[in-house]
Amino acid sequence: NAGVTQTPKFQVLKTGQSMTLQCAQDMNHEYMSWYRQDPGMGLRLIHYSVGAGITDQGEVPNGYNVSRSTTEDFPLRLLSAAPSQTSVYFCASSYSSSGRSYEQYFGPGTRLTVT
Amino acid sequence: AQKVTQAQTEISVVEKEDVTLDCVYETRDTTYYLFWYKQPPSGELVFLIRRNSFDEQNEISGRYSWNFQKSTSSFNFTITASQVVDSAVYFCALSANEGGSQGNLIFGKGTKLSVKP
Numbered sequence: 001n002a003g004v005t006q007t008p009k010f011q012v013l014k015t016g017q018s019m020t021l022q023c024a025q026d027m028n029h030e031y032m033s034w035y036r037q038d039p040g041m042g043l044r045l046i047h048y049s050v051g052a053g054i055t056d057q058g059e060v061p062n063g064y065n066v067s068r069s070t071t072e073d074f075p076l077r078l079l080s081a082a083p084s085q086t087s088v089y090f091c092a093s094s095y096s097s098s099g100r101s102y103e104q105y106f107g108p109g110t111r112l113t114v115t
Numbered sequence: 116a117q118k119v120t121q122a123q124t125e126i127s128v129v130e131k132e133d134v135t136l137d138c139v140y141e142t143r144d145t146t147y148y149l150f151w152y153k154q155p156p157s158g159e160l161v162f163l164i165r166r167n168s169f170d171e172q173n174e175i176s177g178r179y180s181w182n183f184q185k186s187t188s189s190f191n192f193t194i195t196a197s198q199v200v201d202s203a204v205y206f207c208a209l210s211a212n213e214g215g216s217q218g219n220l221i222f223g224k225g226t227k228l229s230v231k232p
Contacts, residue, residue: 031218033218033219033220035220035222040124040224041224042119042206042222042223042224042225043160043206043208043220043222044222045219045220045221048218048219050218058219088158090160092160094218096218100148100167101147101148101165101210101218102165102218103150103162103165104162104218104220105162106152106159106160108158108159109158109159
């Protein structure tokens with residue numbers, strides 16, 4: 001099992017450029033999520049998905065889009081990068097059961113710099 | 116509203132000292148889950164423990180122990196006989212259904228633990 005994989009590990013963008021951060025998991029988890037980590041802020045939820053075809057917004061969704069066409073993949077799209085989106089991005093997945101919450105397994109992260 | 120507070124931003128100890136990391140949470144839900152994660156200097160996030168709101172038993176795993184007290188809304192983490200390898204940022208997190216999906220995690224801002232030899 002590779003667990004949760006993310007690509008790329010590092011990325012530098014210019015303001016206004018778009019890109020997609022890739023996330024994949026091979027644990028057949030229904031729940032997947034994207035977080036951003038900024039110094040002194042902990043991790044904040046951007047978007048999440050409880051299954052293929054279902055996505056929803058988290059705490060800080062502005063400027064980001066997601067889709068979930070398969071159980072395995074959950075890409076995060078930056079539509080028009082801004083310096084405020086400079087951050088470390090983590091993808092996570094977990095088993096899902098109605099009314100219960102399970103530990104999330106995190107990918108290694110993508111460090112994004114927007115200049 | 117859900118919230119997790121880790122009041123200790125940074126803690127520095129000398130090897131073999133015991134150290135307790137504090138976590139206070141807020142939620143209106145009666146069913147919720149609490150987690151601790153470790154983020155070593157290499158940057159990955161490592162799951163340590165999950166506890167549900169109906170299980171107030173304390174847990175011990177080797178040098179790690181957790182004290183869950185619903186009366187004070189706290190879920191504190193103690194490392195006994197700390198080692199240099201324990202140096203990391205530790206995050207406490209809460210999952211409840213107030214905001215929608217039960218699976219979503221609300222993280223505290225983390226406590227950076229430095230263990231000096």
